[in-house]
Amino acid sequence: MAEAEPLTEHPHPVPVPGWLVALCRWFAVIGGLVLLGMMIMTVVSVTRRTLFGAPIPGDFEMVELGSAIAVFCFLPWCQITGGNVLVDFFTMKSGPRTNHLLEALGDLTYLLIGALILWRMIPGAMEFHDYGEQTMVLRIPIWWAFTVILPAMALLIVTIFFTLAGHLKEARA
Amino acid sequence: MTGIAAGLTGFAVLLALMAIRIPIAVSMLATGVVGYGLVNGWSPLLAYLKTNTYYQFSTYSLSVIPLFVLMGEFATRAGMSRALYRAAAAFLGQMRGGLAMASIGGCAAFGAICGSSLATAATMGQVALPEMRRYNYSGALSTGSLAAGGTLGILIPPSVILVLYALMTEQSIAKMFVAAMIPGVIAAVGYMIAVAVFVRLRPDAGPAAPAASWSERLAALKETWSIILIFTLVIVGMYRGWFTPTEGAAVGAFGAFVLAVLHGGMRLQGLIACLQGTAKTSAMIFLIMLGAEMFNAFLSATQTPMLASQMIVDSGLSPMLVLLAILLLYLAMGCVMDSMSMLLLTIPIFYPIIAGLDFGMNREDTLIWFGILAVVVVEVGLITPPVGMNVFVINGMARDVPMWESFKGVMPFLISDIIRIGFLIAFPVVTLGLVRALG
Amino acid sequence: ADVTLRVHHFLSADAPMHTEVLVPWEKAVEEQSGGRIDVQIFPSMQLGGKPPQLFDQARDGIVDVSWTLLGYTPGRFPLAEVFELPFMSGTAAQTTAALQQFQAKYLGDEMRQVHPLLLHAPAGYKFHMTGEPIDSLDDLKGKKIRAPSRAMTEALNALGATAVGMPVPEVAQALTTGVIDGAQIPWEVVGSLRVEEITKSHSEIGSENGGMSTSVMALVMNRAKYDSLPDDLKKVIDDNSGAKLAALAGEAFDRVEAEERQKYVTAGAAINVIPEAELQPWRDATQPVLDAWVKQTTDAGQDGQAMLDDAKAMLAAAGAK
Ligand code: NA
Numbered sequence: 012m013a014e015a016e017p018l019t020e021h022p023h024p025v026p027v028p029g030w031l032v033a034l035c036r037w038f039a040v041i042g043g044l045v046l047l048g049m050m051i052m053t054v055v056s057v058t059r060r061t062l063f064g065a066p067i068p069g070d071f072e073m074v075e076l077g078s079a080i081a082v083f084c085f086l087p088w089c090q091i092t093g094g095n096v097l098v099d100f101f102t103m104k105s106g107p108r109t110n111h112l113l114e115a116l117g118d119l120t121y122l123l124i125g126a127l128i129l130w131r132m133i134p135g136a137m138e139f140h141d142y143g144e145q146t147m148v149l150r151i152p153i154w155w156a157f158t159v160i161l162p163a164m165a166l167l168i169v170t171i172f173f174t175l176a177g178h179l180k181e182a183r184a
Numbered sequence: 185m186t187g188i189a190a191g192l193t194g195f196a197v198l199l200a201l202m203a204i205r206i207p208i209a210v211s212m213l214a215t216g217v218v219g220y221g222l223v224n225g226w227s228p229l230l231a232y233l234k235t236n237t238y239y240q241f242s243t244y245s246l247s248v249i250p251l252f253v254l255m256g257e258f259a260t261r262a263g264m265s266r267a268l269y270r271a272a273a274a275f276l277g278q279m280r281g282g283l284a285m286a287s288i289g290g291c292a293a294f295g296a297i298c299g300s301s302l303a304t305a306a307t308m309g310q311v312a313l314p315e316m317r318r319y320n321y322s323g324a325l326s327t328g329s330l331a332a333g334g335t336l337g338i339l340i341p342p343s344v345i346l347v348l349y350a351l352m353t354e355q356s357i358a359k360m361f362v363a364a365m366i367p368g369v370i371a372a373v374g375y376m377i378a379v380a381v382f383v384r385l386r387p388d389a390g391p392a393a394p395a396a397s398w399s400e401r402l403a404a405l406k407e408t409w410s411i412i413l414i415f416t417l418v419i420v421g422m423y424r425g426w427f428t429p430t431e432g433a434a435v436g437a438f439g440a441f442v443l444a445v446l447h448g449g450m451r452l453q454g455l456i457a458c459l460q461g462t463a464k465t466s467a468m469i470f471l472i473m474l475g476a477e478m479f480n481a482f483l484s485a486t487q488t489p490m491l492a493s494q495m496i497v498d499s500g501l502s503p504m505l506v507l508l509a510i511l512l513l514y515l516a517m518g519c520v521m522d523s524m525s526m527l528l529l530t531i532p533i534f535y536p537i538i539a540g541l542d543f544g545m546n547r548e549d550t551l552i553w554f555g556i557l558a559v560v561v562v563e564v565g566l567i568t569p570p571v572g573m574n575v576f577v578i579n580g581m582a583r584d585v586p587m588w589e590s591f592k593g594v595m596p597f598l599i600s601d602i603i604r605i606g607f608l609i610a611f612p613v614v615t616l617g618l619v620r621a622l623g
Numbered sequence: 624a625d626v627t628l629r630v631h632h633f634l635s636a637d638a639p640m641h642t643e644v645l646v647p648w649e650k651a652v653e654e655q656s657g658g659r660i661d662v663q664i665f666p667s668m669q670l671g672g673k674p675p676q677l678f679d680q681a682r683d684g685i686v687d688v689s690w691t692l693l694g695y696t697p698g699r700f701p702l703a704e705v706f707e708l709p710f711m712s713g714t715a716a717q718t719t720a721a722l723q724q725f726q727a728k729y730l731g732d733e734m735r736q737v738h739p740l741l742l743h744a745p746a747g748y749k750f751h752m753t754g755e756p757i758d759s760l761d762d763l764k765g766k767k768i769r770a771p772s773r774a775m776t777e778a779l780n781a782l783g784a785t786a787v788g789m790p791v792p793e794v795a796q797a798l799t800t801g802v803i804d805g806a807q808i809p810w811e812v813v814g815s816l817r818v819e820e821i822t823k824s825h826s827e828i829g830s831e832n833g834g835m836s837t838s839v840m841a842l843v844m845n846r847a848k849y850d851s852l853p854d855d856l857k858k859v860i861d862d863n864s865g866a867k868l869a870a871l872a873g874e875a876f877d878r879v880e881a882e883e884r885q886k887y888v889t890a891g892a893a894i895n896v897i898p899e900a901e902l903q904p905w906r907d908a909t910q911p912v913l914d915a916w917v918k919q920t921t922d923a924g925q926d927g928q929a930m931l932d933d934a935k936a937m938l939a940a941a942g943a944k
């Protein structure tokens with residue numbers, strides 16, 4: 012998975028600023044550490060449950076919360092590394108310029124939808140805050156997760172903007 | 185606009201967007217969001233988007249997916265693909281076509297750890313392709329066997345697609361995994377037979393390699409026992425009740441992590457690379473799931489699934505005919521589309537239809553059986569011309585082999601696939617036997 | 624039809640709530656409106672989203688009517704939680720009747736964003752265990768039990784068990800595989816989980832078919848949608864909500880509960896009753912959970928103790944012990 016990339020069914024690579032790549036990488040690593048934390052917590056919980064009949068209280072809800080944080084943190088990295096699969100079949104024979112233009116269109120679509128979702132998630136997060144929604148056992152306020160999720164979503168939007176610009180630049184070249 | 189017309193329009197737009205290189209997930213999101221707004225109204229749409237993404241990503245049962253992806257990353261880092269291939273080659277290499285068989289065996293074993301066909305093909309390709317070329321295997325046989333072997337990755341549990349299918353149809357993940365075992369083994373054996381036939385017709389395509397000594401064989405086996413132990417622990421533990429699927433994935437990922445550190449010499453840089461790989465694959469999968477959820481929410485609002493299912497029940501077609509039609513559609517779609525997106529998109533429509541038909545089994549058995557059939561058929565799409573993603577990946581690694589030769593190379597495996605699918609359809613007990621025995 | 628009402632819930636189409644309450648409601652509303660209201664019920668989250676979103680789906684007009692458990696959004700409906708506290712429930716009919724009064728008196732604010740059609744509760748929850756029965760408080764020690772609510776998580780821990788806060792879809796599998804030793808659910812849910820052979824012993828509290836807790840369920844309608852109806856159609860909805868629907872729902876849940884229980888009795892399942900006389904230690908042990916609710920409610924600026932006493936009185940008036 013790490014070394015060999017499929018050569019087809021993925022967007023063409025485009026130039027993006029180095030700082031953005033670094034930022035996306037850090038978010039991916041943060042999400043990855045959350046995932047590692049979930050892994051270790053679950054292993055400990057299973058072990059405790061098997062040996063002493065006492066799992067870690069709230070293990071399930073921590074997994075749920077952690078899973079959301081991790082996945083949102085992963086999204087910018089997936090975008091900047093061209094990880095979203097696409098159908099290559101009908102445009103295989105088109106020139107690179109056409110394909111960059113089409114991929115720019117794809118990014119524009121993603122940008123609009125992503126921005127729409129981010130815009131709506133802000134009142135969503137505020138409702139979680141205002142209604143005091145919490146996890147069941149540990150009473151962790153749900154809105155806490157959004158302190159990571161919203162910046163990750165914002166970074167995704169910025170990333171899409173730059174890959175869009177990159178595709179346009181390549182299409183003109 | 186409501187009803188089937190709206191649903192079909194949605195599908196047409198979706199396919200058009202996908203055809204022009206809009207990422208599959210984005211195409212589904214865009215069609216779903218706009219369709220949802222048109223059918224339900226825009227202000228409900230805006231309200232729906234407030235918390236939906238959060239809830240889709242924070243589902244307990246779905247957290248099994250990034251953990252399995254992480255497990256695959258660690259196992260790769262631990263050098264398990266090489267170890268598994270070497271073990272298989274040590275036993276099979278001295279036969280004609282033996283290295284191709286070892287590739288199949290290695291793919292089957294590595295596929296057991298990894299959840300993805302493309303990743304299995306690509307990872308095993310890096311190990312096995314140079315070996316086969318070194319022993320003068322033909323381009324067709326070496327690329328063909330790896331491309332086909334990669335499709336085993338998704339069938340042999342744990343498998344992300346089987347997890348998704350189980351969740352969508354409210355079946356047990358563990359039972360889906362157990363149901364896939366025997367079809368997976370049959371697939372591997374069938375592919376090996378295909379290799380044997382291939383080298384009988386073309387003896388120079390896969391010359392015999394020197395035989396390994398028994399001490400070499402034992403040494404090769406020793407390299408693999410740890411990963412086999414982890415695999416067994418995960419599957420048996422999941423089925424026998426030591427943990428939930430998510431917990432099993434966490435335990436498996438932890439075991440593979442330990443292996444990667446001890447056996448693969450993984451340090452901080454390697455860990456970060458694994459996390460990045462996991463991030464990319466997991467985000468890709470979750471974005472597709474989000475898109476499929478949005479599209480299916482739109483589709484349900486048009487009532488298309490209910491009406492379509494009603495039409496099929498009223499049409500009086502025989503259940504077997506309906507099943508074959510669905511499988512043929514999958515085969516055709518598999519030629520141009522990523523298998524996971526395809527199942528996420530279509531299972532919500534097809535599973536109520538299948539569950540409502542009488543195949544002489546109870547509902548649960550029917551759905552498990554159909555799930556395995558659907559996954560098998562979708563996987564075949566990965567190696568069918570003109571578009572076979574696995575063939576593309578492997579062919580891309582063997583620069584001197586023309587694409588048509590690789591497609592020629594997968595033909596014997598395709599024939600084996602078709603025979604196997606017929607077998608699975610005719611004898612549901614092959615799929616369900618183990619589930620019943622362990623149930 | 625002039626008006627279409629889309630009803631959304633997370634249960635399957637063969638759940639008693641769907642067949643015994645929502646479908647009769649659909650028929651009654653359609654018939655009494657002379658066909659001017661068309662009710663469409665979408666089970667299994669068909670219109671998208673996850674169960675915790677259902678309440679807001681009705682509030683925001685994503686659907687017209689939704690049915691859900693208030694406990695799916697912990698912290699959101701703190702007052703309604705009073706009926707999820709230990710020993711604050713009776714039969715479905717009794718708890719539902721008490722809920723009607725409590726809602727009228729106290730829950731106006733928590734329900735202000737929607738037009739509530741019905742708050743109700745199923746029959747009290749029993750212990751369904753995969754191994755040895757719960758005969759006494761000692762038998763609970765160290766048992767991993769899936770708790771139905773936040774209050775019961777605390778209560779079970781106070782009783783010496785290990786409460787597991789597990790999402791509903793995991794419960795059947797977790798019981799099968801021994802991840803948990805048992806679950807606190809009504810008979811009706813045991814039936815729907817299809818875990819007949821797995822749950823071997825069943826313990827009822829206080830009396831035959833008695834339980835020690837329940838969940839508050841809500842059928843709610845979009846407020847603007849209700850307001851937009853002409854008066855005669857509003858009347859149809861009114862005639863089929865509140866107390867009238869409460870009677871129907873209470874009766875249906877108790878009937879299904881008895882039927883499911885009878886299936887197990889017929890099959891010779893091990894059912895034991897922990898007599899009322901032995902429950903005092905249980906009540907004492909779980910008293911801190913009620914105290915915590917009182918304190919939390921008082922801290923929020925209301926008279927928690929009076930509210931709890933009122934809820935108890937309403938339950939007693941409805942016939943619950
Ligand atoms: Na697998």
Ligand code: NA
Pocket residue numbers: 518519520564565566567568569570571572573
């Ligand atoms: Na194909």
